[in-house]
Amino acid sequence: MQNRRVALIPAYQPNSGMAQLVQEIKDTGFQIVVVDDGSSPEKEEVFRMAAKNAVILKHNENRGKGRALKTGLDYIYSKFSADCVVVTVDADGQHKPNDVERVCKEAENHAGCLILGSRKMKGDIPLRSRFGNTVTRLVYQLFTKIRVYDTQTGLRAFEGALIPKFLGIVGERYEYEMNVLLECSGCHIPIKEVSIETVYLDNNSSSHFDTLKDSYRIYKEILKFSAASFGSFLIDYGMYSLLTAITATGFANGGAVAFSNIGARIVSAVFNYMVNRNMVFQSKENPVKSALKYFTLAVGILVGNTIMLEILVNAIGMNHYVGKLCTEFIFFFASWFVQSHFIFQKKEE
Structure with missing residues (x-):
């Protein structure tokens, strides 16, 4: 079993303790792959020492943690x-060898799952780490409905299959x-968390995380x-309000609500599709294919949206404009979930 384990x-710019970390992880039964992500010549000795117990792969320039992980994978x-x-x-050095082994065992017992080594953000935790993890946790749960306590942990285990x-992400x-x-x-890949020791060396000074730039990279797709969506909403809400005012006395039995909502949604949907395809997700998929999928989604949302709006306004008696907002x-x-995962899903070049 142990020869199936790979760390x-x-x-990037590791400290001298990395060689000891490699040795300790190897002693627990792992084969080790280290990716030098363009570190400076001054770090050659650190990698030379690590090479006694690991395969060393090298980038000629710093390409980022994501690319280093992909090179290793x-x-x-x-x-x-x-x-x-x-x-x-x-x-x-923030991940202890015994915790590395624990998350590995969990992955061995749960094939097809992603196992996270989850730190408990309590005690003497650097403010930027505590704040960043809290925000990311809330954003992730908001958009996926899945609760993950430590979204930023680098200690993760999964089967080679x-x-x-993961290479295509x-x-x-x-x-x-x-x-x-x-x-x-x-x-629908299950995510499981295993509690691990929380270690921050020298107030996490060795981290190469740029608070502004890397936070933007993490959240940019959601922010865009x-x-x-807000721009589309303004168009949709403006058209809905205009059509509602125009048709308020021209339809009986609430027909104005459905007419106004459908008319506004058609206009805003065209705008939203163009912006999301070209600016948000930057999809390379055939535009006809993505348009068909998008407008299928739009029709589904329109039907659900209209039914809910009719219920809120005509059955419950909610104000037209408040009902639209809700x-x-x-x-x-x-x-967002359907568009990002099924309609405009981006692929690696």
């Missing part, structure tokens, strides 16, 4: 069997790990989608 360590997939278990480990799926830097979680939710809020999340 993958992406490393590609190598592992070509050299090991699909039934191996891969554990990704940070190079800075999942490598092709977009992202070159820290956003890649968040994208993996989003992809798992969309593909939200902006596009309905749009509910369908926003369903739309």
Whole structure:
């Protein structure tokens, strides 16, 4: 069983303790693959020491954690069997060898799952780490309805059969790990968490995470989608209000609500499709194919949206405009999930 275990360590400017970490993980029965992500010449000795117990792969320049993980996964997939278990480990010493072994055992016992080494954000935790994890956790749960406590952990374990799926996920830097979680939710890959020791060395000073740039990379797709949806909402709401005012006395038995909602949705849907395809998800898929899928979704949302709006306004007696706001809020999340995972799903070049 142990010769099926592979630890993958992406490393950029690692400290001298990485060689000891590699040794300790190997002693628990792992084969080790380290990816040097363009570290400076001053770090050559660290990698030379690690090479005594690991395969060292090298990038000539810094390409980001996501790309380093993909380089390692590609190598592992070509050299090991699909039934191996891969554990990704940070190079800075924050993951203890016994925790590496624990998440590995969990992956061995739960084939097809992604296992996360989950840190409990309690005690003396750097503020940026505590804040970043809290925000990411809430955003992830909001958009996927899945609760993951530690979305930013680098200690993850999974079977080798999942490598092709993970290699196809977009992202070159820290956003890649968040994208993996989003992809798992969309593909129904179960996510399980194992509690691990929380270790931050020297207030996490060795981290290469850029708070502004990398946070933007992590959230940019969701932020762009939200902006596009808000623009579409303004068009939709404006058209709905205009048509409602025009047709208020021209329809009997609430027909004005359905007419106004459908007319407004047609206009906003065309705008939303163009923006999402070209600016948010930057899809390379055939536009006819993606348009058919998008407008199938739009029809489904329109039907559900109209039925709910009719119930809120005509059955419950809610104000036309308040009912519209409530309905749009509910369908926003369903739309994002379907579009990002099934309509405009991006592929690696």
